[in-house]
Amino acid sequence: MSGSLSLLPTYEHLVRECTKRGLGYVTVVRWTERMAEGGDVIDPKIWKNILAGSDTKLILNGGITPAEAEALIEAEKVDAVAFGTPVISTPDFAFRA
Secondary structure, eight states: OEEOGGGHHHHHHHHHHHHHTTOOEEEEEOOOTTSOSOOEEOOTHHHHHHHTTSSOEEEEESSOOHHHHHHHHHTTSOSEEEOOHHHHHOTTHHHHO
16 A cells, blocks of 8 residues: 555544444555555555454455455455456456456
């Protein structure tokens, strides 16, 4: 994921306050080459740590392969991975993966 590390405390506060109110999940989009350049690479585990102790789940999206998704979930860096573009552009994606 990409963003500005200087904004991380702001987002941490926002997410923590939302989890207190029963937020079901947070979706974080990983930086891809289609996005504007710049920003800092942020490990999704940071968000998982912020959500620790809550029932809020972490979903990662953004150019992730099925193998990467499996590894991220097994390493408990994320709870789930969302596949948008591959599924939309390739309806039988689940069978090809």
